[in-house]
Amino acid sequence: MSDKQIRFPFRGLWEGMWLTLKTMLKPAPVTMYPQVQEEPVPRARGVIALDVEACTVCMLCARECPDWCIYIEGHKEEQPPSKPGGRPRVRATLDRFDIDYSLCMYCGICVEVCPFDALFWTPEYEYSEPKITNLLHNMDKLTYWLGTVPDQPPLEKS
Amino acid sequence: MTDLAMIHRSESAVSIELQTPDMTLNIGPQHPSTHGVLRLIAKVAGERVTDVEPVIGYMHRGYEKLSEVRTYAQITTLVNRIDWVAGFASEVPFIIGVEKLMGVEAPPRAQYIRMILTELARMASHLVFMSSYPLELGATTPLMYALREREYILELIEEVTGGRFHPNFNRVGGVKPVYGGGSMTKKWSLDLPEGFLQRARDAMDRMEQICDDIDTLVSDNELIKMRTVGIGVIPRDKALEYGLTGPNLRASGVAYDLRKVENLLPYDEIDFDIAVRQGGDCYDRYVLRIEEVRQSSRIVRQAVDQIPSGPLQTKVPRVLKAPRGQVYSRGENPKGEFGYHIVSEGARMPYRLKIRSTSFSNLSILPWILQDALIPDLVAIMGSLDFVLGDVDR
Numbered sequence: 001m002s003d004k005q006i007r008f009p010f011r012g013l014w015e016g017m018w019l020t021l022k023t024m025l026k027p028a029p030v031t032m033y034p035q036v037q038e039e040p041v042p043r044a045r046g047v048i049a050l051d052v053e054a055c056t057v058c059m060l061c062a063r064e065c066p067d068w069c070i071y072i073e074g075h076k077e078e079q080p081p082s083k084p085g086g087r088p089r090v091r092a093t094l095d096r097f098d099i100d101y102s103l104c105m106y107c108g109i110c111v112e113v114c115p116f117d118a119l120f121w122t123p124e125y126e127y128s129e130p131k132i133t134n135l136l137h138n139m140d141k142l143t144y145w146l147g148t149v150p151d152q153p154p155l156e157k158s
Numbered sequence: 159m160t161d162l163a164m165i166h167r168s169e170s171a172v173s174i175e176l177q178t179p180d181m182t183l184n185i186g187p188q189h190p191s192t193h194g195v196l197r198l199i200a201k202v203a204g205e206r207v208t209d210v211e212p213v214i215g216y217m218h219r220g221y222e223k224l225s226e227v228r229t230y231a232q233i234t235t236l237v238n239r240i241d242w243v244a245g246f247a248s249e250v251p252f253i254i255g256v257e258k259l260m261g262v263e264a265p266p267r268a269q270y271i272r273m274i275l276t277e278l279a280r281m282a283s284h285l286v287f288m289s290s291y292p293l294e295l296g297a298t299t300p301l302m303y304a305l306r307e308r309e310y311i312l313e314l315i316e317e318v319t320g321g322r323f324h325p326n327f328n329r330v331g332g333v334k335p336v337y338g339g340g341s342m343t344k345k346w347s348l349d350l351p352e353g354f355l356q357r358a359r360d361a362m363d364r365m366e367q368i369c370d371d372i373d374t375l376v377s378d379n380e381l382i383k384m385r386t387v388g389i390g391v392i393p394r395d396k397a398l399e400y401g402l403t404g405p406n407l408r409a410s411g412v413a414y415d416l417r418k419v420e421n422l423l424p425y426d427e428i429d430f431d432i433a434v435r436q437g438g439d440c441y442d443r444y445v446l447r448i449e450e451v452r453q454s455s456r457i458v459r460q461a462v463d464q465i466p467s468g469p470l471q472t473k474v475p476r477v478l479k480a481p482r483g484q485v486y487s488r489g490e491n492p493k494g495e496f497g498y499h500i501v502s503e504g505a506r507m508p509y510r511l512k513i514r515s516t517s518f519s520n521l522s523i524l525p526w527i528l529q530d531a532l533i534p535d536l537v538a539i540m541g542s543l544d545f546v547l548g549d550v551d552r
Contacts, residue, residue, distance in 0.1 A: 012378040019374050020299065029306060041313070043320040043351070054340075066232035107235035107326045117340030121320065152337070153317075154352040 040123035042150040045106050047124045049149055050097055050142035054118040057092040061110035061119060069103035070110060071096060094139065101127070101135040122148045180208060185536070187216050193290070194547025200528075200536070207536060210528040212521060217551040225511040230256050230478050233511070235326045237498075240515060241549040243286050244279035244492045246272075246315065246325045252498045253328040254422050255487030259480040259502055260330065266424070267468040268332035271350065273423045274358065274461050275315060275325065276489075277454040281365060282311045283492035284447045284454075287544045291444055292376050294541040295385050300376050307368040310361045317351055330478055332471030349470060355462045362455040369448050377445055386440035390527055390539035393438060400523040404494025404516060406543055409446045410438035416490035423489075428460050440542035447544070479506055491516050493544060513552055517545035 031038045040046060057074035073096040079089040111119045122145050129135050186197035195216035201209040221240060225233045237252045238245035250272055257263060264272070289304035312322045319325035319334075327334050337346035376382050392402070397410040407414055415432040417425045433449035435442040480502040488497035497514035520543055527539055 010380055012374075012380050012383075016299075016375045016379060019371055023303070029309075041317040041320075041351075043318070043348070044316060045320040064229075064232070066228055066235055105235050105239075106321065106324065107232075108320070109231060109235070111338050111343075112334070113339055114343075115339045117338065117342045119338070120343075152346045155347060156350040156352050156354055 040125065042123065042153045043121070044123035044125075045108055045121050047101070047122055047127060047145055048099060048104075048111065048142065049120045049122050049145035050139065051118045051120070051146055052094055052097070052139060052143055054116045055094050055097065056116055056118075057094055058115070060113050060115065064109050064113045066107060066109065067103050067105060069100040071098040071100070097139045097142065098136050099142065101137060102132045120146065120149045122146075123150065124148050179203065183533075187213075193545060194550075196547055196550070198524075198528075198536075200533075202533065205532050205534075207528050207531050207533060210525050212524050214518075214521070214547075214550050217547050219548075219552065221552045222511050222513055225508060227507060229506045230330060230480065230508070233508070234328055235324065237513075238324045238326060239548070240513065240552055241283075241491060241493065241496070241517070241546050242323055243546055244283035245321075245323050246275045246279040246319075246327070247283070247489070247491045248496050249325065249328045250276055250422065251487045251489035251496055252500075253330060254489070255485045255498050255500050256330050256478075256480060258485045258487060259483055259500060260474070260478070261481075262331045262472050262474055264332040265469050265472055266466045268470050269424050270461055270465045271318070271333050271470070272328065273425065273428075274458055274465075275318065275327070276423065277457050277461070278311050278315055278358075280492040281451050281454050282308050282315075284451045285311070285368070287444075287447050288372050288376075288451075291541045291544075292382065294537050295382060297376065297379070297382065300372060303368060303371060303375065307364055310364055314354070314358055314361055317357075318348075318354065329471060331474040332469070335470040347470075355465070358458060358462050362459055365451055365455045369452055372448060377448065383441065385535075385538055386444060386542070389440045389535050390531065390542060391437070391439045392523065392527060396523070396526065397438065400526065401519050402494070402523060403519065404491065405433075405446050405450060406443060406494065406520055408433060409435045409443040411436045416488060416495055420488060420490075422487065425457075427464070428457050430457050430460075440538050443542045443544075477506065479504060480508070488514065493517055493546070493549065494520060515549045515552055517547070517549035518552070521545050521550055 057072060059072055062068065062070040062072050072094070074092050074094050076090050077093045079091050081088050108121065111121055124145055180201045180203055183200045183202050184197065185200055187195040197213040197216070199211045199213060200207050221236050224236060228236065234249055234253060238249045241248045285304045285308040289301040292300040315325060316322045319327040334348050336348060337343040392406070392410050394410045394412060397407050397412065411434060413432045413434045418432065430453050433446050433453055435446050482502060482504045484499065484501040486497055486499045488495050494516035495514065496516050499512035499514070500508050501510040503509040524540070524543070528536055531539060
């Protein structure tokens with residue numbers, strides 16, 4: 001340290017200033033967010049979307065959720081037989097599918113255990129609310145997000 | 159009247175205000191240099207700290223108790239929140255402990271993916287240190303430099319796992335292989351996305367560049383050296399006595415790295431060195447972490463080149479039940495040894511989970527090392543230990 005100072009006093013400071021100058025002339029890697037939308041990667045766990053038609057009210061997601069933030073209610077509906085003379089079908093229909101995003105840990109276990117392709121991740125991120133109770137999103141909102149599910153990215157050759 | 163009492167009387171007769179007997183100074187809980195909520199009850203005599211008592215627990219979330227009512231798959235999402243700066247690195251020892259209990263082993267490709275992501279998490283953690291430590295010493299510029307580069311690391315982690323901080327990508331028997339359980343999502347593989355390996359190589363170029371830049375900006379800076387060289391020296395025997403691990407121990411001259419000792423991940427197929435420094439002061443602890451980032455980038459480069467192909471997960475039963483028994487598995491977190499003692503009674507959930515968190519053990523040296531330190535050095539010493547309060551309180 002001492003012999004460096006003899007050669008040139010505060011050399012470290014000048015080198016630092018030179019680096020600052022070089023960085024100043026480079027373009028900034030910042031996305032100016034409200035004006036320019038950031039594009040998350042396709043796998044980003046932004047929010048969970050629901051396909052109401054595919055859901056069979058099996059409650060697997062609600063049971064496996066680590067902090068039990070999924071609320072499901074449903075009822076059985078009689079369907080007319082598909083062929084004349086056949087047996088009438090019973091189909092489970094969703095009444096309520098709410099996810100409380102103030103509790104959600106974004107772990108993705110519900111998406112993973114769903115056996116009927118009803119839950120999907122989407123990289124949507126603009127759903128902040130001024131009140132925490134408004135983060136309980138219902139079926140309509142979750143269905144709306146289904147339209148934003150991206151395609152799966154191509155994979156590395158292995 | 160004895161001489162001592164006479165001197166005492168004469169001194170107090172001169173001025174009562176100048177007498178500064180031990181004053182109690184509360185530092186924290188909300189202090190920017192404490193990386194969370196840590197309260198220090200310091201007894202100070204003038205500018206000198208005579209005694210320090212750390213008060214922890216402001217951030218206790220009870221993960222050990224929560225884990226007793228969660229299945230093994232659900233605990234993975236809890237354990238990466240313990241040390242959130244390097245979430246992936248604290249997932250790996252837990253999941254390997256469960257794998258040991260159940261007697262399964264991850265396929266080689268999954269182990270390599272785990273290794274790459276662990277090293278990326280290590281770099282992210284050290285970059286946070288490289289940005290926050292000069293900030294605590296009063297240099298605000300390196301924060302921007304290091305955090306800018308950390309974003310490239312987090313993007314790499316995100317494009318594989320889907321999460322920047324909380325990857326939750328480890329599963330018992332490998333890494334998460336497919337998107338979901340339905341007939342369509344079962345076919346969506348979660349292997350590395352196209353171009354990841356090349357982007358990882360590019361990011362490693364950036365990492366080596368930022369190490370040089372930070373060296374120029376901070377390590378060679380005279381002011382930083384004045385603040386850190388010879389401050390907070392931990393001798394080798396004290397470091398061993400207090401059970402320090404990780405970079406704090408290696409800066410005191412002990413070449414102990416669990417990546418070489420334990421065989422959790424295939425580090426034996428990779429050529430890398432353990433960074434060691436002899437001084438044990440704040441400057442050595444700081445420079446050693448920059449050296450570790452260079453070594454990590456060496457590991458990632460080699461791992462990316464020789465990653466084997468194959469499946470991402472071995473076959474495991476759908477309902478995971480670990481047989482009766484107990485296991486202690488530990489791994490090298492960016493901050494040191496991170497261990498899990500899992501006791502299983504044969505159920506879907508562990509009977510007891512003991513977390514040996516790194517920062518908690520590293521913090522235990524704080525009362526010793528802060529004895530007779532100056533108050534301005536207190537911040538420098540605490541910052542150089544690099545603890546995260548979420549890791550201390552669990």
